[in-house]
Amino acid sequence: DAGVTQSPTHLIKTRGQHVTLRCSPISGHKSVSWYQQVLGQGPQFIFQYYEKEERGRGNFPDRFSARQFPNYSSELNVNALLLGDSALYLCASSLGGIFETQYFGPGTRLLVL
């Protein structure tokens, strides 16, 4: 198993555009979480999905949305991009329980110009 995979690895967008980031969890994992990590900061929790339902949400504006598909993969969408959205976006998967170990992907680095 390759572990959690994310695509694309890098992305450059301009202000006002929309972006979609993708995550494939480890086989058998039913939960996916998304994090934003700005340079020099710790990961900031955005969402967690379990069995296609949103289970947790961080303090992010409505421009950020996500969904989970029947195969447990997930997409993170960000609308109306701002310069401040430039960050590393991490995806993590887990078996399902809230306190289960999270396994992180390599991240997608987004640059907004």
Next chain:
Amino acid sequence: AQRVTQPEKLLSVFKGAPVELKCNYSYSGSPELFWYVQYSRQRLQLLLRHISRESIKGFTADLNKGETSFHLKKPFAQEEDSAMYYCALISTSGTYKYIFGTGTRLKVLA
């Protein structure tokens, strides 16, 4: 407000010296706390969790509710311990979410 504070951005110690990475939290209720580690060019990974009370790679962490701390300790640092360390907690009050600290970079000098 729920918060995790790691006061040191960088901690340098010599090989064989004791290590203590500080973590303080603000949370009303019984927190579930974790330490994550990111080695150079590797993914973020769980190091240990409060609820399992196990020692991983010689590291231990004890929850002190009175001081609201969860410091990470190792009696004898190794060069391979050099990495970025993040303390985190799960908040289950209201909507569930993970809260990470800003991280401490540990450098173990030869």
